[in-house]
Amino acid sequence: MQKPLLVTDFLDRARDYYGDHEAVVATTGDRxxxxxxxxxxxxxSAALQSRGIDKGDRVAVLDPNTHYxxxxxxxxxxxxxxxxxxxxxxxxDDFEYILDDAGVDAIYADHEYAENIEAVRDEVPTETFVTNDPDAVDGDWAGFDDLLAAADTDYDRPEMDEDDVITINYTSGTTGDPKGVMRTHRCETLHAYLTTIHQDISDDDVYLWTLPMFHVNGWGHIFSITGMGAKHVCTRGIDAEWIFDTVATEDVSYLCGAPTVLNMLSDYYHDTDVPTSGDNDVRIATxxxxxxxxxxxxxEDEFGWYLTHVYGATETGPLVTTSDARRFFDDDSADRFAVKKRQGLGFLGTEVRVVDEDGEDVPRDDETIGEVVVRGNQVMEGYWExxxxxxxxxxxRAEGYYHMGDLATVDENGMIAIQDRKKDIIISGGENISSIELEDxxxxxxxVSxxxxxxxxxxxxxxxxxAFVVPESGxxxxxxxxAEELIEFTRDHLARFKxxxxxxxxxxxxxxxxxxxxKYELRSKEWEDEDRMIGEG
Incomplete structure (x- = not known):
């Protein structure tokens, strides 16, 4: 039989099986x-419906990681x-572009950010404006909690199809205007399934929201954590002290963090030697x-956390690969670090290839560089309009595959390793130089911090x-x-041309x-006196 894959199933399931269990630790202290x-x-839902919001209408959310x-x-x-x-x-100006581009009918905005919407209110098609603290916002804004208090719990849930677009996530717009990535019920649901499997998410997990919920729906964790009946620990911004304290006091078992976040945590830990866990073992995805x-x-060795390196893009759900291939490393061996640095193997049902300019697969020699292309059920429907x-x-390069714009090699096991962005590869004197290798x-x-x-x-x-270097001294x-010592340090460890x-x-x-x-900000400043932002190398 075939049952439609709908994102509404995630909260429905949690209510059905975990209704009286704690779901959310709010930033307000409420639970x-x-x-x-x-x-x-x-x-x-009822409040929006009473204001004319129907199936297919776009409703924006501008909020840090709160229960709202x-x-x-x-x-x-x-x-x-x-x-x-x-x-x-x-x-x-960015908000004006996106609200107009998507034709947003209503918006909920946190009180700290609502002023940026109020500034362009008369220039956008949006008609309904909601915030969590209307007294803190200039203009005519409805209060979120006031709406809930006045609304009933009854609303008409329409019939939905798994191929209906249900989220639009805007790209960062670093190479032009932001693009709206359309994602259907089907691709959101299958991505959440894959994340649940590959990130070992279970109903007793306590998830700390260090990753923005707006970023591809928090890598799909608004679905996977909810659907599994696990616990959300919300945030209004992060710093190292708060993260370590919350991990310990809330018994956090799972969180995500970019490499810069890991560096921030490492620096703080070495300065303070704080506890790194509560009653639960901790794992982190980067x-x-x-x-x-x-x-x-x-x-891993000092915090005692288990790290998994994953990879993807807004257009792909985002996650398409994982380094967590335990047949290729021993948990107690230093060799595992070389594996965990790699972006890794494709998720279940995900075809990840590295292809040359003719769209042919590069050899698995871990030397030949090509572009990463992806095909899978979690990949976007397309860009909005x-x-x-x-x-x-x-x-x-390869018909029917999403092109990631990343250059990579593939090893004998099929694990990919990103070498650079296509636009960030350094071509000096005819030699291709990986900025990632230099940074590492x-x-x-x-x-170097x-x-x-x-x-x-x-x-x-x-x-x-x-190299733009943040020194350990701060x-x-x-x-x-x-600078000369750092230049000599790279010369001692790499080929001279690199x-x-x-x-x-x-x-x-x-x-x-x-x-x-x-990096594009650094590049823009460095090349501002040049006619173009690329050298004739």
Whole structure:
């Protein structure tokens, strides 16, 4: 038989089996069971429906990781309306573009961010404005809790099809205007199933929301954690002290964090030697650029946490690969770090290939570089109202595959290892240089806390590697190491043509809300006096 795959099933299941169990630890100090979470979502559904929101309408959510985001998301999706989460780091102009592009009919915005919506209110098609603290917001905003108090729990849930679009997640727009990634009930559901399997999510998990819920629906964890009946621990922003304290006091068993978050935790731990767990064993998933081996060693050997390296993109759900292939490493062997640095093997039902410019698979020699392309049930339906961009994304090298824009090698086991973004590969004097390899080498130096390597203009070579280094000392004026020493350090560990040519010490690196380093910002500043942002290398 065939049963439609619907995202509403996740909360329905949790209410059915775990109704009186704790579902959410709120940032307000409140705690909600799944029955209570479900009732609040029902009331929000009823409140939206009474204001004319129907199936297919777009409703935006602008919120840090609070219980309101969970309630709003399910309240929206129970109507068959399209959940459109927004990055709270964006500017009013960004919000104006997205709200107009998606034709958003209603928005819930946290009181700390609502002013950025109020600033463009008259320029967007949105008619219903809701916040969690209307007294803290200028303009005419309805109160979320006031709406729930006035609403009944009854609403009309429409008939939905698994191929209906149910979420639109906007890309960061680093190479142009943001694009709305359309995701159906089917691809959201299957991605949540895959995440549940590959991340070992169970009903007794306590999940700490260090990953933004807006980011591809929190990597699908708003679905998987809920559907399994596990516990959500919400946040309004993170710092290392708070994370360690919450992990210990709430007995957290699972969290996610980009490599920059891992570095932040490592630095704090070495300075304070705090407890790293409560009653539960802890596991952490990381993604983005490969974490350095030194960071993985700290997390596993000193924190006592189990680390899994995963990989993907907004367009792919996001997760498509995992390094957690335990037949290829021993938990007690240092060899595991080399495996965990890799992006790894494709998820179940996911075809991950590395192809050359002709769309042919590169050999499994761990040397030949090609582009990662993906096909799977968790991959997006396409870009919202951008058919040409959709066509290009799926057919540039290999027809019918989403093209990730990442360059990788494949080893004999089929495990991929990202070498660079296509746009970030450094071509110096005709040689291809991996910025990731350089960053990983510099991370091994004890005076380096964080680092990003980009191509910088060079009269002789066209472009050459430059490192932006956050020193362990925290003071760029007294970094505890010289640029010349770091250059020599890379020369001692890598082929001579790969060595860093320039170093700039900085207080911090520009990052996205998920902690991913925004290299394009560094590149833009470095190349602002040039005619183009690429060298003739």
């Amino acid at each position: 909600f069971t799944y029955d209570e979470l479900g009732e609040r979502a029902d009331r929000f 985001h969970l309630e709003a998301a399910y309240g929206i999706m129970q109507l068959g309306a399209i959940h459109t989460p927004l990055n709270y780091r964006l500017t009013p 993604a983005g650029s490969a974490p350095p081996e030194a960071t993985i060693r700290t997390v 951008k058919p040409e961009a959709t066509e290009e994304a799926f057919n540039e 080498t510099l991370f091994e130096h004890p005076a 964080d680092v990003a390597v980009i191509p910088a203009p060079s009269e002789k070579w066209g472009e050459e590697p430059k 003071d760029p004026n007294e970094p505890g190491v010289t 060595t860093i040519k320039r170093v700039e010490f900085v207080v911090s690196l520009p990052t996205t809300a998920t902690g991913k380093v925004q």
